[in-house]
Structure formats: structure tokens, C-alpha cells
Amino acid sequence: MENLEQNNLVDALLAPNGPPTTLRAHVVKILSAGILSGKYKPGDRLNESQIARELNISRIPVREALSQLQEQGLVQNRERRGMFVTNIGPEEVLQISSLRIVLETEALRLAQKRMTPHVLASLEKIVDKMDNWNGTLLDAAALDLEFHRTLWRASGNPYLERALNAVMVPLFAHKTLEHVTRDVRRWRMSHHRVLLDAVAGRSRDDPQAVLLTHMRMAYTEPERYSTLARKPS
Amino acid sequence: MENLEQNNLVDALLAPNGPPTTLRAHVVKILSAGILSGKYKPGDRLNESQIARELNISRIPVREALSQLQEQGLVQNRERRGMFVTNIGPEEVLQISSLRIVLETEALRLAQKRMTPHVLASLEKIVDKMDNWNGTLLDAAALDLEFHRTLWRASGNPYLERALNAVMVPLFAHKTLEHVTRDVRRWRMSHHRVLLDAVAGRSRDDPQAVLLTHMRMAYTEPERYSTLARKPS
């Protein structure tokens, strides 16, 4: 029964849950989840007709959802060719990472200055979850993204938050596809506590240095592109 | 003859100029020009039906163009209410400016390192035009934006360039509406030569200091939000 999907969609819309929403918003969620989870891989073509058929809706909401995903950098449009999942190669990783340094360092510093007990509790909670993580790699990636997004929001500058989202979400989608051992994943996640200490003001380390260390655990040579990243040692 | 507009559009599409394009792309150009020029003012509602009627096309391309403009930060969607030209108040100017500091400083440093004679010539040309400027305030704003965009592109990092565009273009649109005397405008434009010298490596000044000075000529208190901006004096 392929219209189960459609029923899910329509049910969600008909249900009196929260504010009234649109089909497009739901398709956005479905598609971004598909990309983040690796169901759609970088370079894949997202056929709007096919997706519309699978969801038993017309092409219009799918089209607009794809357009919105383009805004978030997850897909790219090639005129009259269709939408393709953004492909991130080594070069792009370097460019994004170098931009991440300046943006997230700023976010970290701002968040530290404006930190509230409530936000701090949220971050602690996420890090605790990370420590006890024993689920799927997808869950781990979701936790990772959630931590950083909370941090970005805590900066108090919505433009900074938006820029970080636009740049980093595709990178996270790319990272999710990396197959690393659970131990490596666990080790990387454990480093978030260092970030937490820094943003909580419990650490003397320079925010930028902390971030660089954090990023070096996942990527190589962030300094090639950035003017800020200079290996301290 | 209201269908003159339509003829313009269709002519542009039928003309064998360059690569084949879409209606949406043209509407994007028309609308962003309208916003940048102040024809549509911040807070204005962009009625997609009305725009479609004016251009004698269907609502679909207009709709998609507005969606794309949202990506560039020029308009914002309120669900079932329509699209509104992004409104920028004093608070937003501060937030954008503080983000601009970190982004454009990085762009300036990267551009300096990667500067080529060709790019340098482009920048010189724009600054010369600025010196000889005697046209409309709109022209001045266009030159200003062109200079900075050239600079951003010269950074060589497309993600950085994109982030700067997304954040700064709405601010430029907002600035365009500011009514300042021609002398003030001329004075502000003249400072671009300082930026040019910095990016050309002809100056000993710190890029960040140069940028801060540049920004102080237009805005107040960029340091309130940023961790980087510290008044040197």
C-alpha cells in the first residue's frame, strides 16, 4: 500500500497538533531527514515527480520543498535538469571548515558572554546523552548537530545562527555518511564536554583554540584556507 | 499597454542571448532590483498575484522567484500571509554589522593573500568610478555593493562569499533608502580606496582595523555585539 505515506502526511496535517502547517513544510522535513540519514546520497538526483508520486501529493509542494532545501544548501538546482543533493568533496570540506572557524568561534565567544542557566542545562543534557550514547550512528550525528545548533542559538545573533546553519548542515549531512568505528565516534563526541566547559566559562582555554582542536578531530588542515587558524604548537 | 513588461520578459527569453534561462530567473532579477532600488520598501508585502498580473505571467514563476529571494534574505515568508520585504531595524543593523566584521575581515585577508592583477584592476576600476561619481544615489549604492562583492569573490571561498551575500545584501538594500547628502555619500565612497590599498598589500594597517573604520563611517557601535570589535583608541 503505497498510499500509507500519503495517509501519514494527510493525518499529520489534519491532526490538531500545534499551529496549522503546510504540505511543503512536511515535505521539507521528510526530504531533509532523507538527506541527513543518507537515504539520498550526495550527487543523487531528486526526481520531484517521483517523490510526489511516492507521497501521493502533487508536484507543487515537492517543488517548493526542494526550493527551500536549496536555501539550506542541501540540494542544488541545475536548470531543467532537476535537483541534486549537494556534493561535498575534500575541497569543499576545507572551505566550509575554514569558514566554520571564524563563525563558530564568534558564536562560542558570544554564547559564553550571554550564557544562561537554562541554555547551560540544555547543553549539559545533550552532552550527558552523548556520554551514554549506544544507539545508531545516525543518532550520534543528530546529537552532534543538536549540540552545535544550541550553541549557535545561544550566541543571540540570529544572522550568525543562520549563516552557521546554512554552511554547516550540509557538512553534517556529509559527515553522517562517513563510516567510522563506534569508538572513534564516541571519542569525538566526548570532546563536546570540552566545548561545554569553554562556553560555560569553566575553562581558561581560548575559544578559538578549543574549536580548532575540536575540528581537528574530524578534519585535516583547516588552516590551509583560513587566516585565523594557525597551529599553536 | 501593460503587456509591454510581458513583452520585455518574453523577448529576453526568446532572444538567443547566452544560455537558455527560465522565467523564474528573470523575475528574481526584476524583484531584487526593485527591492535594492527601493521600489519595494522594507515591510512591504509582495503580492504574488499582483506581480504576476503586472508581468503577464502566471503566479508560479513569481512564487518560485520569491522563494529564491528568501534564500538571499531579501524577503521573508509568513505562512498564509504572503512575502514581505525584509525589514531591518537598528537591532538588526547591529547584529548584521557584527557578523560582517568577522566575515569580511576574513574575506579581506584571504583576498589579500590571493590577489591577482586582474582582480586588482577590477577593484581599481570601481574605485575610479566612485571618485568620478556624479550620478544618482542608486548608482552609488550599486558601486558600493559591486566593490564589496568583488572583494568577497576574491577571497576564493564560495561559502564565505555566499554567507556575505546572504547577510549583507539586505543591509545594502536598507542603506540605499537612507537619505544622506551627496557629500556624505562621496566621503563614504572615498574610503573604499583605503580598503583597496589594504587588499592590495600597499598598506600596513590591520585589515580588521581598516574594516572597522570603514563600517564606522556608516554605522554606530558595531562593537556592542561582536567579540572582535574593540575600539583601538
Add this chain to the structure above:
DNA sequence: GCCAATATGTCTGTATGCAGATTTTGCGTA
């Protein structure tokens, strides 16, 4: 005369249909 409730009109969100372009498929040929 003023406020509220209803009625009317307009707009957004979505569905369906069509034309041109692109990709795929199938066939013929080297």
C-alpha cells in the same frame, strides 16, 4: 454613533494539465 458579527472579496496553498527539453531506450550499422 460606536462596536461587533457577519458577509464579501482577495490571496495563498495545492491540484491538474500542457509544451518544450532532456534522458533513456531501441534499433541499425560498423
Add this chain to the structure above:
DNA sequence: TACGCAAAATCTGCATACAGACATATTGGC
């Protein structure tokens, strides 16, 4: 068997149409 070309299938871009939501105007009540 491999390659090239052409026809078919499919897809995107756009137009038209309709239903529900929102905004404004009108009317009724106090």
C-alpha cells in the same frame, strides 16, 4: 560486440483552476 543515432518516455517549467484561509467592508445590535 560496440558505437551512434533516432524515437519514445519522462521530466521540468509554466499555465490554469479550485478550496480554504485571511482581510476588509458592510450590516446589525446596543
